[in-house]
Amino acid sequence: xxxxxxxxxxxxxxxxxxxxxxxxxxxxxxxxxxxxxxxxxxxxxxxxxxxxxxxxxxxxxxxxxxxxxxxxxxxxxxxxxxxxxxxxxxxxxxxxxxxxxxxxxxxxxxxxxxxxxxxxxxxxxxxxxxxxxxxxxxxxxxxxxxxxxxxxxxxxxxxxxxxxxxxxxxxxxxxxxxxxxxxxxxxxxxxxxxxxxxxxxxxxxxxxxxxxxxxxxxxxxxxxxxxxxxxxxxxxxxxxxxxxxxxxxxxxxxxxxxxxxxxxxxxxxxxxxxxxxxxxxxxxxxxxxxxxxxxxxxxxxxxxxxxxxxxxxxxxxxxx
Numbered sequence: 001x002x003x004x005x006x007x008x009x010x011x012x013x014x015x016x017x018x019x020x021x022x023x024x025x026x027x028x029x030x031x032x033x034x035x036x037x038x039x040x041x042x043x044x045x046x047x048x049x050x051x052x053x054x055x056x057x058x059x060x061x062x063x064x065x066x067x068x069x070x071x072x073x074x075x076x077x078x079x080x081x082x083x084x085x086x087x088x089x090x091x092x093x094x095x096x097x098x099x100x101x102x103x104x105x106x107x108x109x110x111x112x113x114x115x116x117x118x119x120x121x122x123x124x125x126x127x128x129x130x131x132x133x134x135x136x137x138x139x140x141x142x143x144x145x146x147x148x149x150x151x152x153x154x155x156x157x158x159x160x161x162x163x164x165x166x167x168x169x170x171x172x173x174x175x176x177x178x179x180x181x182x183x184x185x186x187x188x189x190x191x192x193x194x195x196x197x198x199x200x201x202x203x204x205x206x207x208x209x210x211x212x213x214x215x216x217x218x219x220x221x222x223x224x225x226x227x228x229x230x231x232x233x234x235x236x237x238x239x240x241x242x243x244x245x246x247x248x249x250x251x252x253x254x255x256x257x258x259x260x261x262x263x264x265x266x267x268x269x270x271x272x273x274x275x276x277x278x279x280x281x282x283x284x285x286x287x288x289x290x291x292x293x294x295x296x297x298x299x300x301x302x303x304x305x306x307x308x309x310x311x312x313x314x315x316x317x318x319x320x
Contacts, residue, residue, distance in 0.1 A: 147229065
């Protein structure tokens with residue numbers, strides 16, 4: 001199957017504290033332009049090494065012999081999304097999708113396709129078999145936890161095939177999310193907003209991922225605290241989630257970055273309440289987002305379209 005990915009290259013107090021922390025740290029450091037990208041150690045075999053007696057060894061020859069710690073990340077290119085997996089948190093670092101108007105054309109309407117088209121109700125959550133078992137998020141981690149298995153690349157974004165929908169249910173694409181009021185509420189409407197952008201733009205690239213942001217205690221010290229699901233603790237519960245959207249129409253490209261707290265969000269505040277600088281997400285995640293795109297220089301998406309989400313109750317009412 002030809003991958004559609006070939007063309008893809010402050011609201012809460014906690015977010016406020018995180019941004020303040022970032023701004024303080026930013027003023028204390030100077031970061032130069034970087035042309036390098038993270039090496040996917042997992043895709044490379046360790047070099048073989050035979051010691052040459054009489055030749056002085058160094059750390060590079062020793063590490064070639066012993067093997068380099070890693071991988072730095074597991075990278076997966078699936079039918080409709082790509083992701084980088086973090087073995088330490090059992091969450092993705094990021095998941096990216098490429099959306100167009102054609103993305104949401106149901107293939108089951110094609111006379112040449114099976115009448116029994118793609119259906120998310122046929123999909124089941126499953127563990128990421130491509131990751132060693134000791135580093136996987138487990139189905140059992142979520143049992144009785146009270147958290148939803150929240151999609152990073154939503155199943156609702158997929159119409160291509162049953163296999164493509166099934167792949168969105170692999171746990172490497174899943175993070176623990178607060179259920180009522182977030183995954184089943186405001187977050188779901190943000191996902192709906194992203195899909196609606198394909199009506200205005202020719203192509204939309206969206207990258208989603210978890211964040212583990214610091215909070216400031218009364219003593220002024222910053223701490224990163226988060227829950228682990230499972231017994232013993234295994235899958236980390238993100239404190240926040242980010243979405244970075246890059247949308248293009250008629251050769252003009254816009255971008256916007258958002259960070260939302262993993263908590264109940266009531267009263268459907270404007271999505272603009274959650275806008276953050278791209279640099280903030282990069283600083284707190286350790287990621288360089290679209291490094292070849294110069295995303296920080298692109299005009300804001302929310303100046304081109306109205307960045308609002310409908311109240312969940314309103315959506316349900318309109319469906320009746």
